[in-house]
Amino acid sequence: MSDYDKAPRPVAQFDTMRPLAQLDTIRPLAQSQDTPDDGEGDLSVALKTRPKSKRPPMYKVMLLNDDYTPMEFVVHILERFFGMTHAQAFEIMLTVHKKGVAVVGVFSHEIAETKVTQVMDFARRHQHPLQCTMEKE
Numbered sequence: 001m002s003d004y005d006k007a008p009r010p011v012a013q014f015d016t017m018r019p020l021a022q023l024d025t026i027r028p029l030a031q032s033q034d035t036p037d038d039g040e041g042d043l044s045v046a047l048k049t050r051p052k053s054k055r056p057p058m059y060k061v062m063l064l065n066d067d068y069t070p071m072e073f074v075v076h077i078l079e080r081f082f083g084m085t086h087a088q089a090f091e092i093m094l095t096v097h098k099k100g101v102a103v104v105g106v107f108s109h110e111i112a113e114t115k116v117t118q119v120m121d122f123a124r125r126h127q128h129p130l131q132c133t134m135e136k137e
């Protein structure tokens with residue numbers, strides 16, 4: 001067990017998923033009850049409009065590189081708060097180390113904000129200068 005695991009863990013949180021694409025256009029609905037299919041060869045299709053529904057905006061959560069935060073601490077953050085395997089976490093940590101920044105997940109506004117707060121609090125408690133930010137997709 002690593003030292004980081006001794007701190008209290010946050011309650012498990014399930015990331016929101018994007019709903020399936022919702023079409024805003026007029027499209028056929030199932031055969032209307034008003035016009036039952038009488039089998040007489042009427043090829044018309046019942047069209048109804050549906051209210052426009054917009055998908056909620058999504059937010060990228062990003063980790064920034066610095067010269068002081070230990071690599072293993074960043075790997076631990078990615079495993080603990082972003083559900084990555086050790087191998088995934090190590091790869092993303094190296095990307096941040098080499099490129100300066102990497103997206104570590106995309107979430108609803110509320111979940112993204114929670115992730116940023118969890119990472120920043122955890123880094124601060126361990127006295128590391130690690131920075132985590134969010135940005136609209």
Ligand code: TYC
Pocket residue numbers: 063064065066067068069070071074093094096097130
């Ligand atoms: N650059 C840090 C080091 O060499 C490691 C590091 C990686 C820090 C990713 C922050 O988000 C980060 N110890």
